[in-house]
């Protein structure tokens with residue numbers, strides 16, 4: 108294997124590094140129109156001209172090499188450590204043509220490290236709109252580098268990057284700026300002490316004043332005298348360095364970079380003014396949220412019903428076609444029911460992801476972050492915590508990863524701890540089905556109660572997050588608050604390709620990720636539900652038949668048979684009246700008797716099935732947890748579903764679907780089955796307003812996601828925090844649900 | 853035929869149980885035989901259930 112050229116993509120946040128990376132490697136990493144999307148190294152391979160290959164590294168964005176947060180330090184650690192296996196042969200600095208000045212600061216720093224560097228000026232497609240003109244040849248000369256003018260949107264300039272990478276040996280490695288002039292004596296001393304090391308590199312190592320976590324393996328051990336020289340003195344010198352660099356950059360840009368001020372700038376400013384206005388801003392955000400939730404209900408109910416019914420008929424088909432036996436039952440009652448419990452939510456989940464993607468890509472999300480920042484400050488959280496909280500609406504896992512942009516460790520910890528309160532997409536299935544069951548369908552000002560309830564649940568999630576942050580803040584006492592500069596990205600028309608791709612990927616991983624767990628859990632639940640050890644289970648047929656003979660059917664079945672019979676008689680009468688049939692009285696009574704026998708058989712089977720279920724392994728387990736969930740208004744079946752959803756919330760519906768279908772002959776949709784469940788104690792529907800609200804609240808607050816716990820453990824490096832989260836959030840959820848049920852019942 | 857169905861059920865249940873145990877109870881590192889690619893958990897999307 109020939110040696111690969113190692114390339115690192117470096118640049119300010121939101122300049123399009125990942126977009127360039129995707130173009131070069133053909134991979135599809137996440138791109139989004141706000142800073143801080145990439146928080147980890149990502150690798151890929153790129154084929155260059157003449158059969159050469161490059162190993163491309165996508166890195167988190169960084170404003171300069173004077174890092175302040177964990178994601179930024181990834182870049183500095185890499186560049187300062189020549190022995191790192193990823194240490195680049197050539198650095199590609201990606202800049203955004205509209206923010207060239209600020210972007211070049213980082214460029215000159217890397218150049219001064221004497222690493223070969225190529226400058227990519229991205230977003231060239233926006234130059235005409237914003238009236239920018241560039242003198243590339245002059246820039247190349249003054250910056251002493253090679254430049255590629257690129258638009259990843261239009262796909263232009265990518266070949267130029269590839270050529271420049273292949274030719275990296277011809278790049279000059281002389282520095283741009285002589286940093287030593289900021290403190291000649293000091294640098295002299297440095298040179299005397301470490302004659303072998305590069306001075307600028309030493310300077311960077313010394314000034315790594317990281318207040319979040321120390322960089323562990325410093326490539327050079329520094330003598331204490333230099334490190335502790337005086338913090339404020341070092342800071343002052345650092346500022347001097349920055350000023351020096353900007354002087355250099357300004358000098359160049361004055362000649363090479365022209366902006367026609369008359370070109371569109373006004374639109375963005377006006378939009379920003381409205382969207383971040385202290386009244387209209389919130390109002391608009393509110394309306395957008397409402398529209399989203401309303402749309403989720405209005406648009407997705409048709410595909411959802413269709414899928415639900417298809418799964419019901421699929422189970423029926425399996426039972427009719429495959430040879431009868433336990434395995435056939437497992438497929439029809441366990442596997443199909445369980446999988447159906449997640450698949451029916453694909454339309455809504457896809458819609459949710461679609462809206463999130465649109466908001467992110469258009470640049471609106473950053474305005475929301477800005478709005479929320481103002482809202483959060485009084486509660487002791489800074490704006491940087493808002494990004495995780497908002498991106499948590501998709502999933503808490505990437506959201507917790509996104510906290511890496513927060514410099515202050517305590518603040519980061521608090522954000523990690525409260526982020527799981529945000530309503531993630533896994534809660535959506537539970538909310539949707541429960542709301543559909545217990546919230547009436549009426550409308551208020553064109554908005555359905557159901558959509559309003561859904562929105563309320565989302566707001567409650569945020570509320571709980573902010574509230575607990577406030578409390579944690581009081582307990583933990585953060586000293587230095589993070590200083591938040593949110594960079595407002597430009598508004599962009601969302602790229603259909605990006606949006607479709609994001610929606611597709613996220614939906615796929617949601618369904619597959621949850622699907623595997625649900626499949627496994629459904630199989631096991633089915634097994635536990637259709638097997639038992641007790642005599643009661645083995646002799647269920649006789650016991651139930653005897654019971655029916657002695658005491659008759661249960662209330663529910665009695666009324667059910669009666670009402671079915673009346674309906675049937677009525678239908679018969681009607682069709683005779685309309686002369687569809689001509690029947691003699693004997694035939695009529697025969698047909699009535701047949702109907703009744705069929706109903707009785709069905710009722711008997713159903714009672715046997717439920718008796719068996721109650722005496723199965725699962726029944727015993729359920730009975731064991733019933734006392735715990737009873738005060739919340741749940742029966743033992745819901746109890747089992749709540750328990751299994753501690754693995755992942757999405758499992759809830761699938762679990763119930765499996766439990767309800769074990770042993771039942773009728774194939775029915777999940778929703779109908781849930782609606783038909785009767786609480787044996789109250790004789791009312793099991794899913795009523797009180798128990799429904801109680802369930803909604805429980806799911807809103809409980810910490811039911813093993814994967815999130817694992818990520819929190821990874822990010823905080825101890826089990827202490829995830830354990831605390833699990834206990835506190837679940838306890839809180841229990842108490843709230845308990846209160847709600849006791850009040851409403 | 854019925855025996856076959858029973859056997860199939862036991863196999864399926866064992867597989868399901870194995871999957872859940874592997875997923876939630878055993879530490880990830882046990883299975884990271886090869887170097888874990890950068891596509892492991894925490895990809896920036898929800899793909900790590």
Ligand SMILES: Nc1nc2c(ncn2[C@@H]2O[C@H](COP(=O)(O)OP(=O)(O)OP(=O)(O)O)[C@@H](O)[C@H]2O)c(=O)[nH]1
Pocket residue numbers: 118119120121122123124125126127137138139140141142143144145146166167168169229230231232233257258259260261468599602605
């Ligand atoms: N108009 C235009 N937009 C672009 C171009 N390249 C990228 N973008 C958009 O810029 C935004 C940021 O792109 P990313 O690739 O995520 O940027 P990044 O530098 O990786 O960002 P971080 O990982 O957050 O530091 C996205 O909305 C892209 O669609 C371009 O050439 N033209």
Ligand SMILES: [Mg+2]
Pocket residue numbers: 124125126137138144145166167168
């Ligand atoms: Mg990126």
